[in-house]
Amino acid sequence: MTKILFTGGGTAGHIFPIIAVVRELRKMGSDAQFFYAGPKDDFGEIILSQESIKIKWILAGKIRRYLNWKSVLENIADVLFKIPLGFLQAIFYVFISAPDLIFSKGGYGSLATVLAGQILQVPIILHESDVTPGLANRFMSKFTSQIFVAFPVAQTEYFSEDKMIAVGNPMRVELLNGDAEKAKDYFDLIVGKPIILVLGGSQGAQAVNDLMLAILPQLLTDFEIIHQTGSKNLEQLKAEAKVMVVDEELARRYHPVGFLKEVELRDAFKVCDLVVSRAGSGSIFEISGCQKPSILIPLSSSAQDHQLKNAYAYAQNKAAVVMEEANLTPRFFLEKIKYLFANPDELQKMSQRAKEFSKPGSAKIIAQYIIKYLTK
Structure with missing residues (x-):
């Protein structure tokens, strides 16, 4: 059976577009198994479970670019602990679940899963919601076979033009x-x-x-x-x-x-x-x-x-x-x-x-x- 692994930041802005795509796949008769890997989020857990999507929570850290003592300490903790542990979790989960494709909604919460997919040679596609992509998406775009973007604004300075298609943001019809x-x-x-x-x-x-x-x-x-x-x-x-x-x-x-x-x-x-x-x-x-x-x-x-x-x-x-x-x-x-x-x-x-x-x-x-x- 085909397996598709979705990943994203865990917020509604990531979860609802994923649900929209899953619903369309099911309407087209897909019998694929759907999985989600990303940072733990109570809201995401409720919504994804309602759509019968299997969930694996992955630790996710990020680099904060605003400077104060709190952000510096949080960055150190994320770099030393959260990011490495999340990456190990993602490697293990991608290996065990053996997806045929990874669909990333982007954001720092999806980085570990995308890197794991790249190492384990799983095809990856990416969707970018915003006019200006974040650092995580710019980095992950190097590993993707296709990049869908929401806004019909030229983004060739961030993404390879031959990979990019402007489609809008997936919405629940x-x-x-x-x-x-x-x-x-x-x-x-x-x-x-x-x-x-x-x-x-x-x-x-x-x-x-x-x-x-x-x-x-x-x-x-x-x-x-x-x-x-x-x-x-x-x-x-x-x-x-x-x-x-x-x-x-x-x-x-x-x-x-x-x-x-x-x-x-x-x-x-x-x-x-x-x-x-x-x-x-x-x-x-x-x-x-x-x-x-x-x-x-x-x-x-x-x-x-x-x-x-x-x-x-x-x-x-x-x-x-x-x-x-x-x-x-x-x-x-x-x-x-x-x-x-x-x-x-x-x-x-x-x-x-x-x-x-x-x-x-x-x-x-x-x-x-x-x-x-x-x-x-």
């Missing part, structure tokens, strides 16, 4: 089939006001949460809000919102939730009129696939400013508005939202440009390549 009526029932939406969907990533985003709280009463006067806060932030945010919004009618228009499961996110995308989100590649391609206008707030501390670069690459076609954290005030944010809804033609154009940018078939293209590669 199930998100395209939302049901607005189910969203109204699930979130207990009042309806009648424009609906804003706020996404802070799978773990939430404190800066986005704080921004929403600062203008919540004003927002709820004109809009209804579905807000993914991050599970660890939910109860505190509910308590703070209760203090901020004393009017019961306004309070009914605010719908905070810790984490949106796939079916909930699917329906929330369908019913909303605008998305406010971080600028991870996965989020951008899901927003564009669902043809929604968006305001993107890139994570200011992301490695190599990859979210900022992703956001501006996407916004070039005017499908989104980018608002940088460094210059973002609650008042400016509120004014931008009101401006967009005061100009419905602008929102409609943003939706159309999101549709033009979208690549909902990315996972299918990658799955087709994998099947063709394994059967040649």
